[in-house]
Amino acid sequence: MRIALLEDQQEQAQHIQSILSERGHHCDSFPTGQGFLSAALHRSYDLMILDWQIPDMTGIDVLKSIRAQINWPIPVLFLTQRDSESDIVEALDAGADDFLAKPARAAELVARINALARRANPNNEKEILKYGPFEVNTQQRTINLHGEALTLTDKDFDLTLFLFQNQCRLLTREVLLERVWGLARDINTRTVDTHMSRLRRRLGLNPENGFRIKTIYQRGYRLEAMKTEVVNEDMTGTQEANQEVQVQND
Template identity: 80%
Template structure:
């Protein structure tokens, strides 16, 4: 998983990054609320780990901003020295999914993160997934629209599955290259743009079928559910950075 860590103590941040890296996760650390928010709102992360007491904002303020601005419910773990019942309730009420008091035991931190990731991705192990008129069979690797199986390449299938499992979420070109193609982020991102253009046509992503791929200017793409409307509605919407 790609994890964003909000932690202003450098040694603590390095330790948590090391623990998560050893368990196969990629973790970026940020020492301030503003730096953390800028990264989370412009990049693609699977989970957030946040401290409460940071220099420029409170962890609660950062969490509230994340919940207000992101279009998908990214899982959040609070990791902080504040451990009173009042603090725990306040963080959970603000949108946190789990809460750990420092110093957290390494194995417990990793186990909590993995468990939260499983709970927030309930479709990950299902064989048949239904998204409106689209049915995805993960075992047969087929996608049907209104019962008709579409002709897709293996890469088209992988990309479509990833889009639907992350609908409403900003997916950067770099993340798509990494997750779908298994390529380093410095590879030319025109590969992603070409496949996205083709998927729009092959999948029939339009208002009549209830979904569109929205292009986020200079950032990436987001699959959005939408209400059916006229056939002339523009599918791609450019959004200023």
Template identity: 75%
Template sequence: MRIALLEDEHEQAQNIRWIMSERDHQCDTFASGQEFLGAVLHRSYDLMILDWQIPDMPGIDVLRSVRAQLDWPLPAIFLTQRDTEEDIVSALDAGADDYLAKPAREAELVARINALVRRSNPDNDQAVLAYGPFRINTQQRSIHLHGQALNLTDKDFDLTLFLFRNQGRLLTREMLLERVWGMTRNLNTRTVDTHMSRLRRRLGLNPENGFRIKTIYQRGYRLEAIKATDSPHTMTNTAAHA
């Protein structure tokens, strides 16, 4: 899991980073709200931990900015010395999913993070995932469409699984390179475009099958579910009976 931490106290940041690394999580630390925002909005994270009292902008304003600009609900935990009922309510109303007062107990912090990730990704432990006519078997690494097995490479499978698990979320080319190709920075982004073009055909991502990959100009891609009423076939039939 990849975590973004907003904490301006160096010792605190290093301690949380060590705790996360001991659990095999990658934790990127940021001492300013602006730096944190730039990273969260343009990179791929699974969770964010925020302090409230940050020199350049309050953590609660940082969270509000993330919620206003990010097109999917990235899980967020506040970890701060502010612990009044008013503070907790304000943070939760601003979009926080959980709230811990400093100093946090290590075991409790880890348990709350794990619980939040489970709630945010309920299908991560399932062997077979169903998305419309698609069935993805994560153990056998196979994908079926309308009961028919699709002929996919290992990388096609990884990319498809990541797309469906992040359905509706804008995925930049950089995110895809990091999460599907193993953070290979030297890989040309055209590799992503080539795989996406091929995947559209191999998966049959069209209105008839209920999904499409939408290209977001100069940003990346988003897998979108298509309602039956959005299908050109449906609109044609409707017009014919008008």
């Protein structure tokens, strides 16, 4: 997983990063709330760990900004020396998913992170995943749309599954290169743009099928589920326009 850590004590931050990297996680550490928020809004993370007392703002303020500005419920763990009942209640009420007092024991920290990840992605272990009219078979690596098999390459499948598993999340080109292609972040990102354009057509990602890939200028892409009522309104408007044309022609 990609984890963002808010911790102003360098020694503590390095200790946590070491624990997580040994378990195969990538952890970016930030000593200030503003630096953390800037990264959180422009990069893609799977989980966040927040300290309470930091130089420029509180962890609670950071959490509230995250919940207000990131449009998917990213798991958040508070890791702090404050451990009174009122502190725990305040953090949970502000949107934290779990609370752990310092000093963190390595095994417990990892176990809590894994538990949060499982709750955030309950479909990861299922063989058949359904997203609206799309049915994804993770074992056979096939995707059906309205019951009809789609013709996709292996990379098409990997990218599609990653997009569906990260709905509503901003995914930068660098993250897609790293997580789907397994390539370094500093190579030409036109690979992603070309593939994404082709994938839109192959998957039929349009309002009628309930999903669209939105391009976020200079940042990346986001798979969005289209609201049924919006789709219906668009179709109704089209039907009314067609009827009007027919009347005029008559």
